[in-house]
Amino acid sequence: MMDFKMKQLLRMAIVAAPFTMMITHASAEQVIKIGHVAPVTGGQAQYGKDSENGARLAIEEINKDGLVIGSEKITLQLDSQDDAGDPRQATQVAQLLVDDHVVAVVGHLNSGTSIPASKIYRDAGIVQISPAATNPTYTHQGFKTTYRVVATDAQQGPALASYAQSKGIKSVAVVDDSTAYGQGLASEFEKSAKAIGLKVMSHDATNDKAVDFRAILTKIKGENPEAIMYGGTAATGGPFAKQAMQLGIRAKILAGDxxxxxxxxxxxxxxAANVVCSEAGAPLDKMPGGATFKSKYAKRFNQPIQLYAPYSYDAIYIIVDAMKRANSTDPAKLLAAMPKTNYAGVLGNVSFDANGDLQHGVISLYTYPGGKKALIDEVKM
Structure with a gap:
């Protein structure tokens, strides 16, 4: 027979056993956070939410399929933040993500938020992949942490200028919205336009909250250019084009993504029928995985894709691909694996140059006959 002390020890072991099993089970599954930042409030909320949805869909798929890194079962968690398209808020949420110990970040959406936030991620040694920032400065700061999965303004600008020249346009006026994105695109366009012999009549600045462009447009009307290049977003670009028509300006309106x-x-x-705009990527139906992604997205979110969802979706998979190749979720090892990325996703084959830019970017040009967006050309860079 067991003595009293032995029975007590046995009882304690039996009681403790389930808790030991729970601890062992819990430690076998590690939660890894990946950040996402975009404006999910404000004038660009539909694009920000679209980007967030793309990232979320990827996370859900990967978790469903099961992810094992270094013999450890991994559950991914999307740590999604709103920067409202504001540079100051962008740096605040970037620091919040660093404090949340994310291993990488998909974002930000705008160049004007991606650039200041990139310094926070650089200091923390965390990979940042923007699904939409096109200003060349973002990846040309000498940081090893910055990547993007879209073409740049240094490619969009020349594509728009070349299009103008191909249509016999000889003179242009340039307007930007004073943001890092708008200024960057307008500057690249102007530089390219001058290089190929187009006459740049003027370069004016408005702002991204403006609603009345008649003063600038009246001045431009007096200059009588054959085209006006507008660097900004649809929220201001739409009214800009509308007011130009109301003032009797016949110049073609050129714009970016x-x-x-x-x-x-x-x-x-x-x-809208007078607008020709570029996108720093292929149209969805021409992306290798576009049709399948479109179907999956509609099934999950019951709405159409706006623009950036496939880019954020692939960005998540690129991060996980780097984890697998590094056989680690350590941010430093993940970062070290990023330069050798060669990933086949929705966008096609993704690999990066020494700056973190796409090796093979595509620029798509669109117009709006009958109010419907239609592809008119595709330029491979």
């Missing part, structure tokens, strides 16, 4: 939204026709009215 910020303006190139499905809802431009609602914002510009009949003037």
């Amino acid at each position: 910020g303006v190139c939204a499905d809802q431009l026709a609602d914002l510009a009215g009949a003037a």
Whole structure:
């Protein structure tokens, strides 16, 4: 027979056993956070939410399929933050994500938020992949942490200028919205336009909250350019094009991906047909995985894709691919694996140059006949 002390020890062991099993089970599954930042409030909320949805869909798929890194079962968690398109808020949420111990970040959406936030991630040694920032400065700061999965303004600008030249346009006026994105795109366009012999009549600045452009447009009307390049977003670009038409300006309106939204026709009215805009990527139906992704996205979120969802979706998978190749979730090892990325996703094959830019970018050009967005050309860079 067991003595009293032995029985007590046995009882304690039996009681403790389930808790020991729970601890062992819990330690076998590690939660790893990946950050996402975009404006999910304000004038660009539809794009920010679209980007967030793309990242969320990837996270859900990976968790469902099961992820094991270094013999450890991993559950991914999306740590999504709102920067409202504001540079100051962007740095605040960037620091919050660093404090939350994310291993990488998908974001930010805008160049004007991605650039200041990039310094926070650089200091923390955390990979940052922007699904949308196109200003060349973002990846040309000498940081090893900055990547993007779209083409740059240094590619969009020349594509728009070349299009103008191909249509016999000889003179242009340039307007930007004073943001890092708008200024960057307008500057690249102007530089390219001058290089190929187009006459730049003027370069004016407005702001991204403006609603009345008649003073600038009246001045431009007096200059009588054959085209006006507008660096900004649809929220201001739509009214800009509409007011140009109301003033009797016949110049073609050229713009970048910020303006190139499905809802431009609602914002510009009949003037949308006079807009030619570029996107720093291939159209969804021409992406290798576009059709499948479109179906999955619609099933999960019961709404159409706005623009950036496939880029954020692939960005998550690229981060996980780097984890697998590093066989680690350590941010430093993940970062070290990023330069050798060669990932086949929705966008096609993704690899990066020494700066973190896409090796093979695509620029798509669109117009809006009858108020419907339609592809007119695709330029491979």
